[in-house]
Amino acid sequence: MALRGSGPGPSDRVKVAIVGCPNVGKSVLFGQLTGRYVSVSNYPGTTVEVARGIGRWGGRTFEAADTPGLYSLTCITDEERAARRLLLRERPDWLLHVVDGKNLGRMLPLTFQLVEAGFRVAVVVNMLDEARAAGLDVDVGCLAGRLGVPVIGAALTKGEGLAEIKAFLAGEEAEARRIPAPHPAAPLLPVYDEATERAITAVTGRLRGRYAMDVRAVALLALQEDPEMLELVRREEGEGWLLIRPILEEASRGPRPVRRRPPLAAHRLARSVAEACVCQVASPRRSAGQVLGDLLLRPLFGLPVLAAVVYLGLYRFVGGFGAGVLVDTLDRTLFLSLVNPWLDRTVDTIFASPVWRELFAHEYGLLTLGVRYAVAIVLPIVGTFFLAFAILEDSGYLPRLALLADRVFKPLGLSGRALIPLTLGLGCGTMATLVTRTLETRRERVLATFLLALGVPCSAQLGVVMGILSSRPHALAVWSLAVVGALVAGGTIASRLLPGRAAPFFIEVPPLRLPSLGNIWRKTTARMTWYFREILPVFLAASVVIWFGRLVGLFPLALGALAGVCRWLGLPREVSVAFLFGFLRRDYGAAGLYDLAPNLPTSSLVVAAVTLTLFVPCLAQTVLMFKERGPKVALVIVGVVFPLAILGGYVLSRILNLVGGAGW
């Protein structure tokens, strides 16, 4: 194939991309190949994370990329599009296609597509241990013979196959003896029916543009109406597109349209290969993991476990230990009592002008607020979260959680996956906003970001609200009802107004697996590093905004406006200070309310607490919203949340007035 690289020279770095669908062990292989030289970054223009690392063995250097989950080259998710773009832009020397030995029939079609596209592909048949437990005998030699590409058998969590993979990458000849030799130079590819082949030939004959993959693959993707590929062909071909379009239109006509046939043909071929090379030799053994995994799907057993996981894993571990113990230790004992005073003194000796002194140090300085927030307040929360999340991810629990929670979130236009960011919002809204990336569609990410901004109270707010209202249980009940009501109403309305429709929910449920500690550690540390690089500029920007606001006297103006709002809500003027500082620092705002509490009637207290909870999120979360969702969406969210918070407070104050009198 014309597009194949000439292969790496001996002195070059070998570029390796690990591809395959989710839950086949890609990141385990990546970790084993790259050791600790790992960085996680977003694929340009997307929120999809790509891990990259360097490995050295056999006298050569390997650059490995762990690509996002890819089921098929006809992409449907952001992750798949990012994976495909990465492959096409970077043209790796080798693709390691990791497949699950138990499910070869549905995984090999991607191998065909990758070979069709002109990549050099080696197949890693992983999870042979699970296949053996299922009573299957997977004949790796047979697979290599049939597929005509290198095939390596592996059980990577047990370290099996790793040496062969490394040896194979280090030099094809040396290890060719250890890997069953494929048929010479003719990889197996699906042959399509006559009409499909005619359409493919017609399209390839008219393609003149430059494509990063074989034209046959381009034609196949275009025939299957892959939107990105259609766009590319339209752009590349210009006038020629007019000749191609009729062929594609023809292909989508009839009761058995041509565009439906390639996947079926690929699937049939894959199934025949799998049937020839995989044999049921023993009856399957049901492991304890499988029994537990099945039990966790059942609401009766699964829901209590889900509650326990959310409570212990997220609320206690991330919220209590991370956001509580660790943050207190770092912030109070390290920064506030040691680092910050020292910074204040040092900065004061360097600068004479209070303008510069306050930019770098003191209450809202770049170093004393920006850096401290990123290091002492957010990093511990994020670290504990990523640790918990990696365990949930690698154990295969996450899909079980999503399927159990799905019904609850459906009315809000969200899927069960939204449980994670929304629960996290109870810890730190800024981090939760970032975690909305784990949601599959843009629509869901926007909705979740909106709900987090609207009314999910973060731990700082929760603490103070509890502190103020817990002595008056009926007030606490009203607050909870109002906030939950606002979230449900806001979510329902937003999901109606937002264009598009709720994505139908479907998810693969992988077997429950014991996560490897090494992999969890690598993932956690790599993500923490990545997160820190993302979040530090956000907090630095927030400190500059505050510094600037104070410098030009923006805050007295804002306080004046907010005092008007307070009057309207029937609240004393001083509450406006709590509102403003609540935006600058959510916990300060709530704390300000704490000082006012003894002098306020219960009704005002509830109105203030509800308004503050619904009010725009803190400055850091707002900055992150702009960064993650773009200025347009962020402005709309802020523009909606702000009036909604005031309106909510107003409605509540009217209701309480009407009900009012005694007890309030």
Added chain:
Amino acid sequence: MVGRGGRTVTSLADLLVGRSGEVVAVEAPDQAGYRRLFALGLVPGATLTLIQRFPTFVFNVGRTTIAVDREMAAGIRVATGAGGLATDEDGATGG
């Protein structure tokens, strides 16, 4: 509805827990959903077994377990009962 070979064709949403059926067609609400289910091995001709209906529909197909909501389940047509004829492999429809 009664299909060829005297088999009954129903949707997954109407299947009883524990019952198996042969996939006849997949009508996903959108092309994307159809492709994904296809990639997961839910292809015409495959045999699936429903393992639970609540809170979401969970079924096995091959050695893969898949969970779908009611909307998706309603679009998965399966033939149950002693089957005679093979299904039309291209009977699948999507968005």
